[in-house]
Amino acid sequence: MDWRVPLADLDFGKAERKAVMQVLESRWLSMGEVTVQFEKAFAAMVGAEHAIAVSNATVALHLAVLALGIGEGDEVILPSLTFVATANAIKYTRAQPVFMDVTNETDFNLAPSAIERAINRRTKAIMVMHYGGYLCNMPEILRIAREHNLFVIEDAAHAPGSSLEDRMAGAWGDVGCFSFFANKNLATGEGGMVTTDREDLAEKVRLMRSHGMTTLTWDRHEGHAHSYDVVELGYNYRIDEIRSALGLVQLEKLYLTNALRRDIVRAYREGLKDVEVVSIPFEDHPGVSAAHLFPILLDASVDRSAFIDAMKARGIQTSIHYPPIHLFSYYRGQMGEIHLPVTETIGKREVTLPLFSRMTEAQVEMVVEGVKGAVEEASMVVERS
Numbered sequence: 001m002d003w004r005v006p007l008a009d010l011d012f013g014k015a016e017r018k019a020v021m022q023v024l025e026s027r028w029l030s031m032g033e034v035t036v037q038f039e040k041a042f043a044a045m046v047g048a049e050h051a052i053a054v055s056n057a058t059v060a061l062h063l064a065v066l067a068l069g070i071g072e073g074d075e076v077i078l079p080s081l082t083f084v085a086t087a088n089a090i091k092y093t094r095a096q097p098v099f100m101d102v103t104n105e106t107d108f109n110l111a112p113s114a115i116e117r118a119i120n121r122r123t124k125a126i127m128v129m130h131y132g133g134y135l136c137n138m139p140e141i142l143r144i145a146r147e148h149n150l151f152v153i154e155d156a157a158h159a160p161g162s163s164l165e166d167r168m169a170g171a172w173g174d175v176g177c178f179s180f181f182a183n184k185n186l187a188t189g190e191g192g193m194v195t196t197d198r199e200d201l202a203e204k205v206r207l208m209r210s211h212g213m214t215t216l217t218w219d220r221h222e223g224h225a226h227s228y229d230v231v232e233l234g235y236n237y238r239i240d241e242i243r244s245a246l247g248l249v250q251l252e253k254l255y256l257t258n259a260l261r262r263d264i265v266r267a268y269r270e271g272l273k274d275v276e277v278v279s280i281p282f283e284d285h286p287g288v289s290a291a292h293l294f295p296i297l298l299d300a301s302v303d304r305s306a307f308i309d310a311m312k313a314r315g316i317q318t319s320i321h322y323p324p325i326h327l328f329s330y331y332r333g334q335m336g337e338i339h340l341p342v343t344e345t346i347g348k349r350e351v352t353l354p355l356f357s358r359m360t361e362a363q364v365e366m367v368v369e370g371v372k373g374a375v376e377e378a379s380m381v382v383e384r385s
């Protein structure tokens with residue numbers, strides 16, 4: 001479909017093309033020197049000791065859980081209002097995901113009080129997800145983690161460049177996991193990053209990313225090594241030089257592109273402030289957001305499907321973040337019925353509006369006017385007797 005305003009768009013230009021061409025001309029495509037540069041630059045941005053580039057955020061999360069030694073018989077607390085990969089990464093290790101509710105209709109992040117309720121002697125970790133780039137209440141979550149001796153894993157897929165109290169996403173927990181999927185703030189197509197301050201975790205993640213092997217093809221190419229040992233059951237979760245080259249350029253722009261996204265968020269908030277049947281979460285959020293998503297919550301009097309159709313008729317693409325994981329057939333079959341009232345309400349009423357760094361003022365205006373028209377059209381007729 002040819003959208004007048006797509007949900008997301010790349011911020012790619014000449015620099016990306018040049019970086020990819022340089023890799024092609026170098027004749028080294030698999031993980032090597034460009035990846036090392038990307039990792040160094042990313043670690044510096046986050047303020048973490050180590051950054052390890054991987055194939056995507058799903059495997060970053062898998063490696064985070066593995067590196068912390070979590071597995072069968074262990075529980076990990078996480079929100080249900082996230083992408084399914086957050087939970088799947090826990091399941092891959094045979095640990096049990098424990099879904100808890102988010103805070104309220106203005107804060108879509110995991111509620112610290114819900115985390116405390118879920119803790120028992122099998123609990124090993126808290127996996128938070130910074131919804132839309134707005135950091136969770138990390139000071140409180142770290143306090144809970146310390147009190148109960150739990151690990152903290154950050155799913156920071158939405159949050160490259162986000163911060164709270166001057167501490168970046170990915171620098172709060174034991175491990176941070178980032179996504180460079182095609183529609184994320186920093187896009188390489190597929191790609192991901194693990195960040196940590198802990199040397200032991202970094203070493204383990206590096207090993208597990210490449211078959212548990214003690215040396216890399218690159219080391220052998222460079223003449224640093226001629227053989228290797230295998231010391232763990234590892235995976236092939238590597239990134240390649242083409243993606244790392246894209247990542248480096250995208251990282252250089254991140255400060256600017258995130259700022260452009262925040263400008264659009266401000267314009268949206270201003271444009272939509274008088275629309276009574278629309279509420280916007282994270283209004284008073286204390287941090288700096290990467291502004292990955294612009295979620296709105298429709299009043300119960302608005303039919304969401306009709307709203308989405310009315311937006312589509314105007315050429316405006318929207319999405320839903322997220323259908324709650326605990327309601328998916330697979331997860332229902334795994335753990336039976338659970339009830340998370342705030343998550344379920346958001347799951348039913350949330351709509352994500354287009355947001356990307358190069359959105360024009362005219363496009364923002366088109367979406368704002370589109371929302372105003374669509375809520376009228378989608379307003380449910382209340383039968384009166």
Ligand SMILES: *Cc1c(COP(=O)(O)O)cnc(C)c1O
Nearest residue numbers: 056057058083085157179180181
């Ligand atoms: C995109 C995303 C992921 C998965 O990222 P991939 O790089 O596609 O594997 C995980 N968690 C959240 C919250 C995401 O938005």
